[in-house]
Amino acid sequence: MPDRLSGFRILILEAREEAQFSRLLREQGAEVLQCPMFIIRDAPDPAPVEDWIRRCIQTPHDDLVLTTGEGLRRLVKAARLIGLDLAFITTVGKARTFARGPKPGKALREIGLEATITTDKPTSEGIAETLARLELDGHRVGLQLYPDRDHSTLLEKIKAQGASVDPVLPYIYDASAAEANIIGAIEEMADGRVDAIALTSSGQVRRLVEVARIHRCEQKLRAGLDRTQIASVGPVVSEELKAYGLRTDIKPANDAFFMKPLISAMASALGEAAPRGQTIA
Secondary structure, rough: OOOOOOOOOOEOOOOOOHHHHHHHHHHHHOEEEEEOOEEEEOOOOHHHHHHHHHHHHHOOOOOEEEHHHHHHHHHHHHHOOOEEEEEEEHHHOOOOOEEHHHHHHHHHHHOOOOOEEEEEOOOHHHHHHHHHHHHHHHHEEEEEEEOOOOOOHHOOOOOOOOEEEEEEEOOOEEEEHHHHHHHHHHHHHHOOOEEEEEEHHHHHHHHHHHHHOOOHHHHHHHHHOOOOOEEEEHHHHHHHHHOOOOOOOOOOOOOOOOOHHHHHHHHHOOOOOOOOOOOOO
16 A cells, blocks of 8 residues: 555665665655765775685586575675676586575576575574575585675584685775764654664664764663664564664564565554654544
8 A cells, every 4th residue: 555654754775776775765655865874885905805716617506595685686786897707607507506695685686597496584693594594515605795794614614524615895885974973863763753763684783873872862862762673684683673672663574674664564553653743643
């Protein structure tokens, strides 16, 4: 049903799929306040990424672990820039592919492929648990990493199964450019001008608190969150909120940890309340 969020102002911090998330919310009638936590940029030195792509083509991986949809898209883009995109996609299609949740699976479908296995939990721990059930001795495992995370534990667990691991980090986060926008979003919540904040990654929670601490407005952030409905896309985000002493008000049902179920959950929860400045008769 359209317009289920009519009259509600929703703050989103999504950077990777900001346009899509914003469009889906607006289709439901919401006013969207966009505040991406960071700008995504290609790896500053393209050489290691290009070398990884060439290795992948010349000596294909037995298994390829994709942790983010953004990562695969950046790898295809990098391959295209050196004229190897078709060869790279063909090689990826021959590997047993593991998707860390639905987003890498979506990116695979964009290039005409399907994930062999999607992890039960969209986390690094979920990847490790999935791989632990399989025979990897002697396998070459390609591992697409993502920024701002220590992946050493995952690397060691895969190696402990007798596999060789070939990691690649195809993009970085540039967070400094977004700080002024984050402070502005904190002010909007503190002043009661936001009905709900929609969180789609644990990094968003960490960054929000980090910037508030740097600018000495953590108390204002917490006061703003006290008067704002907090929507979490799934358990990883909710655990991060809990780690900072914050709550989860809204979450998708039935283990559907992506945007559309989150929006449906928000529409259901907010539909029982009145938008800012309105009262229910």
